[in-house]
Amino acid sequence: MKQRLSAPSDVIDLAKIPGLDAITQADDVLQIGAMATHAKVTASSLVQEHCAALASLAGGIGDRQVRNRGTIGGSLANNDPAADYPAAVLGLNAEIVTDRRTITAEAFFKAMFETALEPDEIIQAVHFPQVEQAVYLKFPNPASRYAMVGVMLTRTAGEVRVAITGAAASVFRAAAFEEALTSDFRISAIDAVTLSAETLNADMHASAEYRAHLCKVLIKRGVEALSA
Amino acid sequence: METIELKVNGRTRTVHCLPNATLVDVLRDHLHLTGTHIGCDTTQCGACTIHVDGDAVKACTVLAVRSDGAEIMTIEGLAENEASHPMQKAFNECHGLQCGFCTPGMIMSAVDLVNKGFASDPTAVREGLSGNICRCTGYQNIVAAVMQGASEMQEQSS
Numbered sequence: 001m002k003q004r005l006s007a008p009s010d011v012i013d014l015a016k017i018p019g020l021d022a023i024t025q026a027d028d029v030l031q032i033g034a035m036a037t038h039a040k041v042t043a044s045s046l047v048q049e050h051c052a053a054l055a056s057l058a059g060g061i062g063d064r065q066v067r068n069r070g071t072i073g074g075s076l077a078n079n080d081p082a083a084d085y086p087a088a089v090l091g092l093n094a095e096i097v098t099d100r101r102t103i104t105a106e107a108f109f110k111a112m113f114e115t116a117l118e119p120d121e122i123i124q125a126v127h128f129p130q131v132e133q134a135v136y137l138k139f140p141n142p143a144s145r146y147a148m149v150g151v152m153l154t155r156t157a158g159e160v161r162v163a164i165t166g167a168a169a170s171v172f173r174a175a176a177f178e179e180a181l182t183s184d185f186r187i188s189a190i191d192a193v194t195l196s197a198e199t200l201n202a203d204m205h206a207s208a209e210y211r212a213h214l215c216k217v218l219i220k221r222g223v224e225a226l227s228a
Numbered sequence: 229m230e231t232i233e234l235k236v237n238g239r240t241r242t243v244h245c246l247p248n249a250t251l252v253d254v255l256r257d258h259l260h261l262t263g264t265h266i267g268c269d270t271t272q273c274g275a276c277t278i279h280v281d282g283d284a285v286k287a288c289t290v291l292a293v294r295s296d297g298a299e300i301m302t303i304e305g306l307a308e309n310e311a312s313h314p315m316q317k318a319f320n321e322c323h324g325l326q327c328g329f330c331t332p333g334m335i336m337s338a339v340d341l342v343n344k345g346f347a348s349d350p351t352a353v354r355e356g357l358s359g360n361i362c363r364c365t366g367y368q369n370i371v372a373a374v375m376q377g378a379s380e381m382q383e384q385s386s
Contacts, residue, residue: 002289013291013293039283062271063274063358064284064337064340064358064359065271065337065359066271066286066359068283068284069285069290143361
């Protein structure tokens with residue numbers, strides 16, 4: 001609202017709805033309530049045990065003051081192209097539960113600042129299934145700490161997912177890297193794989209070509225981290 | 229106009245404000261607590277850092293009405309009986325400021341870091357203060373001040 005990107009007639013505070021910030025686990029699914037702050041998520045032992053990469057991602061958002069205030073639901077509904085959580089939701093194959101339906105990660109993120117949410121639809125929680133291995137690597141903007149490029153790399157039953165935030169208008173999966181790493185989970189397997197810079201963001205901080213390069217570097221580091 | 233009640237520095241205050249007023253505007257313009265500064269107004273610089281219900285937050289990005297019923301501590305609430313808070317004293321003694329514009333936010337962040345146990349060493353302090361920007365680049369002395377303030381706060385509470 002401050003950036004004049006939207007001018008709603010009314011703003012409704014969800015903070016006092018009981019339980020909307022709860023973090024629980026049922027079977028193998030971790031449920032994070034929409035109003036859970038980044039500080040709460042990163043400090044949660046449930047989150048740390050379920051997925052350390054997710055806890056660490058939340059602990060790297062913005063700064064301490066921001067993490068005390070910002071929520072997972074707010075971040076996802078806003079779908080800022082440089083936000084961290086979209087990479088987690090897409091990379092970890094999570095589902096968004098709203099007041100009327102469940103939306104898959106693939107269907108949720110539409111475009112820059114655009115999601116599948118209806119204007120009056122409210123996110124209630126995010127469901128994260130169990131993954132075997134996950135790591136989040138981020139190249140933060142030196143001044144503001146947002147992700148110039150952020151890569152969530154996960155591996156479950158041999159299937160590799162690579163979700164990239166910060167590089168394009170909205171979070172996306174790097175299919176060519178996923179295929180190569182699913183068939184051979186080694187850095188050498190992606191030596192020849194490249195990411196086209198054509199649809200990537202370019203601004204005063206980084207050209208599209210530089211962002212494409214960063215993506216590959218971070219994916220390689222992720223493979224290295226998960227192979228250790 | 230909305231009517232909200234805030235407990236500011238131990239005192240209950242009733243404020244009439246517009247629904248779109250930010251907390252920092254209410255503190256400065258309605259309650260005349262001008263120690264909380266507005267630097268960037270976009271949640272980056274940290275000059276407006278205050279404590280809301282015990283957590284450091286940036287008051288430029290909080291709607292005042294959202295804080296109805298909250299307990300708020302600003303830089304003006306740190307000193308007790310005119311005696312500087314140990315963190316204020318440490319910033320003074322270590323020359324942890326140059327122009328002083330960022331200092332209220334730095335000190336409120338620093339006190340929160342110590343309260344939460346995140347001021348164990350200079351590296352943790354640097355990471356913990358990453359949401360507070362000093363344009364005079366006085367970080368060396370700021371970190372030294374926080375380390376000294378932290379040990380004095382711990383001594384005082386033991």
